[in-house]
Amino acid sequence: MGAPLIVQGLSISAGANTLVDNLSFSVQPGEVLALIGESGSGKTTTALALMGYARHGCRISAGRVQIGDTDVLVLDAPRQRALRGRTVSYIAQSAAASFNPSRTIMDQVIEPTVIHGLCKRAEAEARAVQLFRELALPDPETIGDRYPHQVSGGQLQRLMAAMALIGDPELVILDEPTTALDVTTQIEVLRAFRRVVRDRRATAVYVSHDLAVVAQMADHILVLRDGKMRELNATGQILSAPEDDYTKCLLAAARPVPRASAKAANDDPELLLHVQQLSAGYGPVDAQGRPATPILQDIDLKLHRGQAIGVIGESGSGKTTLARAVAGLIKPSHGSVLFRGHELKPTLQQRDRDELRRIQIVFQMADTALNPSQTIERILARPLQFYKGLRGEPLKRRIRELLDLVKLPQTVAGRLPGGLSGGQKQRVNLARALAADPDLILCDEVTSALDTVVAAAVLELLAELRRELGVSYLFISHDLHTVRAVCDEIVVMQHGRKLAQVARRDYERGPHHPYYELLARSVPELRQGWLDDMDRTAAGAT
Template identity: 35%
Template sequence: MPPNAVTSGSVVLDGHDTLSLSQRELRKLRGKKVAMIFQEPMTALDPLYPIGEQIAEAITAHQSTPKDKARSRALELLQMVGLPDPKKRISHYPHQLSGGQLQRVVIAMAVSCEPELLIADEPTTALDVTVQAEILELIRDLAERLNAGVLFITHDMGVVADIADRVIVLRDGSVVEEGEVHEIFATPKCDYTQHLLSSVPYLGQAQVSEGGDLERTDWVLNMDNVTISYPGRWGSPPYMAINNVSLSVGKGEVLGLVGESGSGKSTLGRCAVGLLKASSGHVKVCGTDITHISNRKLRPARKRFTMVFQDPASSVNPRETIGEIVGKPLRVHTSDNPSSIKARVEEMLERVRIPANWTGRYPHELSGGQRQRLGIARALILNPELLVADEPTSALDVSVQATVLELFKELQAELGFSCLFITHDLGVVEMLADRVAVLKSGQLIEVGYTADVLHNSKEEYTKRLVLSAPVPDPEAQLARRKAFAAL
């Protein structure tokens, strides 16, 4: 903890009260007795060193192991955690790996000295459902192999149902409920626990309509045979991120775009709003073909379509006030006077449940959920026809996520905008989307009405996605895990 933290009580680890130990004494416990998997693997790793060196350093820091043997052990660990092609990737830098692969590296580092206690802090928060299922299985398998205890910190009640034996529910720094996992989920006694469980969007919870007429002409977004590729390095062939994808979003429709990490979802979303150019094919938004249009000519059309980004903190200017952030689209695209802009900003803030008198505050003064609502307010201030929402709730806890999703549904019904909703959470898709498109390795493999795709899919890949999505029921989740393993 930082030096200004005041602690009391005791934390006993293997007979030692860690609160009374010096840093030198703590170092003897770390690695061998206790290790930690951090929430954000990219920030937990040093970008300047290959992953193999970083794992080897964790070994030599706590054991008297020669460097060559530590590297061999690092390779064994990467094989154990299921990193693809570990002999090649051991020399890779963190930025060369995907989120799921980075999480495996962090897990390999944590178990390198075979600790007795493994603390996993939100290790699957930003991962897609199939990678999440694999990481949970990996942690479960490693804990059994090492005979280690696991303290698993998460806000995902489906994950709790999947991995936990016992559950402690924490609110405002206090334990409000504790018990065996089946007991907590079957008969939660605390109102807060009941609220958490009721806030979880999961498959089978929402009512979705089946069938319908796909023949329509009022398309707001039309992507026709779009391919997006990046040039290769040092004479290597180009990397194809999107391969010949065609999809459309109708007026007032919400189309859910799902797929694993690295499937090209965000790339396709950024192309839809002109942030990336298609290598071939055509992109037509709100009646304007933006495929090869210059940025100068694209600018006037931008008021008709917009985007909500995945990370609300990094998508706003920390030096601007809330009022300046939300009002900027009006200042750029309209000739409204300052008083009119101020009134419109205050109205939009109230609409997204942020007090109108907060216009003078800065983004760091808001919580994660409030910052995401700020992003939605900025995106909708011009009443756009199309909104591209890129994983807008992936990093939020379940109660905040439920609030943001409910707000999104209300605004979509009220304003009638069309939406391309990018997410890896199939429960959210079932709740919001009229239709679903499934992307795999840059290719569109399935598109159709939500009920048809999620509950009657003929594609093996989609079935794996559906079975990977955890549900907040230990018995049902065990059955789903077995079905997933059988695929």
């Protein structure tokens, strides 16, 4: 059973900068309040403060946080630690990063009961198994015996929820708990979270940038921007009649719209990329050249100059492996990749400089793709020096042009990646690819880690570059709406195989492959009741 949450005048600062400015709101037991806004709006900073926690370099400078009868911010450090995991619990975005890979799942799920001395181990394990059932996990009696790497991402996210709920907390904080999941897994996790919160009448705060997800989970929505509250209202009111201009902007960006008209293959007859019977995998190869862990199986694909083709599928379907094989980052075990009519060598080391220049890849996580110790100017200079031989003023001029091209201010050049937002870093990632003047850019989930407003801006930029520069894209994603917005055709993959290829003119008319239809149905719609409708449909089908 939850307890009322009351927040009054909450302010959080980092040095002279105010990160959260005078926030006030309340949540009643059995209710879910969503905190939404762009990256850097203060969502997670606010959520952590509900536990009395401020990240390194930050401090809670004013305000009151009350959970039931407990005034969180007046507690000393030991009592705040005692509060966490017992009175208030936290479900983080990345379960994979939150579990210890060397300990069994059961040991970690019951850890809060051990830390807080809530019950004996046998009772804690019984509680855990009951939670596994409530969260619709497979093999609830034995899944706790596994290690984190032995379950899927969606299962691990639900197991993290079990860890958070096992102490019967009065407040549960869910911080982007489905962002890293593919769409079909996301539905399962959302169902489980919502059911458990309702059945236990927990008080919940749900942090997200995805309004469609929030529409299924939240009773009320608090819209944040630059640490300030822009709007607080019932979910239905926010979705149907938002009052603040920024809220309207978030709603407009929540669903991508088509940004580039299809460029038919006969508009330009050049076949740019031709993938033939491509198979690839990981690990040692046997005598026949087959990898220990096969991923791709006999993939065929054609992409013409100026075209954008999307590749969709769940996690593990082989999307990224396909991009890595085309880029030469992984050696195919069978088949070939033809580019501009010539067969490419299987690995980067074997390709010549011009082949390397013409195919560039933009990775999903800009944080790990950019060297944190080098300035943006240095990062962009390297491909210009390597491929173009630029030095001195021509080099600096081209760097300025690239920053203009991706709509970044010139002042960014002297900064390190750590000083940029997620969207800015992804634009630098794109500028680095464009520095080579490529014919083809492999975009691997380039917007999945971005909030909706920033993601919409990046998609608009990709479409604009395609129109102006004639660059082609192989666009990998698990979000069908995003792919439909930027691509002429969609390739559907499952278990390493190509199941179907759908042209833009056929996006809205079927029939399509059942798996394509499943992916299309699994993307949350921007309306309340969508998840209930999905549940009723699933119940009617059984």
